[in-house]
């Protein structure tokens with residue numbers, strides 16, 4: 533026999549259940565709208581954040597989901613992570629990366645470690661914010677080659693992303709949400725937990741003798757730290773270091789400023805995780821760290837715009853090895869991605 537309860541009991545139960553759900557939802561909403569607990573490495577300044585895009589837990593979670601989603605290339609198998617892979621400090625392993633059509637772009641994919649600190653994005657500084665930068669890989673023919681509007685329309689039907697978008701920005705997924713969420717996820721990719729950092733914090737055993745000698749050269753006689761300065765080991769400024777003879781294919785910073793004096797200047801890359809991010813330089817033209825050290829040792833190719841610091845260094849074989857050893861100590865000992 534089927535026992536029937538009074539119809540009102542069911543109604544009250546349902547009402548109670550709905551109320552409980554609403555409460556839970558409200559709680560997670562509040563928790564996710566809270567600020568993301570960014571673990572800034574000891575002694576570092578806080579990265580500059582944007583008032584118009586608060587770094588909330590929900591925005592970072594959504595940004596991470598989008599960063600790894602191949603649907604951003606409309607099902608053609610490429611996500612942001614294809615060229616910015618977590619195992620490679622968010623760079624990749626090739627000189628020039630392949631896009632959706634199988635052809636390569638103009639430049640080497642840089643690490644995204646500490647991009648939160650860059651005043652200008654791209655190797656030529658052509659993108660003023662991480663939010664605006666998102667349009668470049670989406671629309672570049674050699675990268676994702678999509679219509680960004682079509683991408684958000686195709687993702688909007690996904691119930692998981694829809695819920696995440698409401699939580700993060702209180703509106704359905706659109707370009708406003710997509711660009712802000714991706715920017716915020718990338719702001720959390722901090723790297724400052726290498727053996728070098730432990731050494732700076734007082735653990736004298738964190739570096740061996742060769743690495744310490746390399747570190748002294750780096751910030752002493754070899755002048756590297758003039759440009760590779762500060763916590764990100766980059767001044768984030770633009771220099772011509774004599775990589776190419778002719779900049780016809782890629783004028784670098786001049787592409788943006790149009791000043792002839794900026795021809796062949798590129799942004800100083802971070803040296804953090806450098807052992808993982810080869811091939812090197814804007815064009816991926818150097819395969820090994822030894823080649824890059826040899827380049828700086830030689831003073832670089834002749835160029836009217838070359839930085840005056842680029843003079844031959846006359847390093848001994850031992851000094852070159854020490855510098856390489858130091859550079860290899862800059863690999864982070866933790867995951868750069870703090871999002872579970």
Ligand code: HEC
Pocket residue numbers: 599604610611612613614615616629630631632637639640641642643644647650652653654655656662665666669670674675676714718
């Ligand atoms: C096909 C490979 C490829 C894909 C896919 C790709 N990128 Fe990149 N990314 C690059 C290359 C190459 C550069 C350097 C380009 C330049 O400086 O002109 C770059 C540069 C960047 C930079 C600037 C870093 C700096 O040091 O200034 C950011 C930020 C970035 N990408 C984020 C993204 C995001 C977000 C996505 C997904 C929406 C994405 N990328 C997809 C290859 C790729």
Ligand code: HEC
Pocket residue numbers: 655750754755756757758759760770771772773775798799800801802803806809811812813814815821824825828829839841842855
């Ligand atoms: C005048 C400023 C300057 C000085 C001095 C300098 N660098 Fe650089 N370094 C740069 C710039 C700019 C690039 C990027 C060039 C490009 O993309 O073509 C670079 C690139 C590199 C790279 C490749 C990074 C990558 O991700 O592709 C390494 C490694 C490197 N430098 C190490 C050193 C070492 C070691 C020294 C000292 C011996 C040194 N640098 C001195 C500005 C400088």
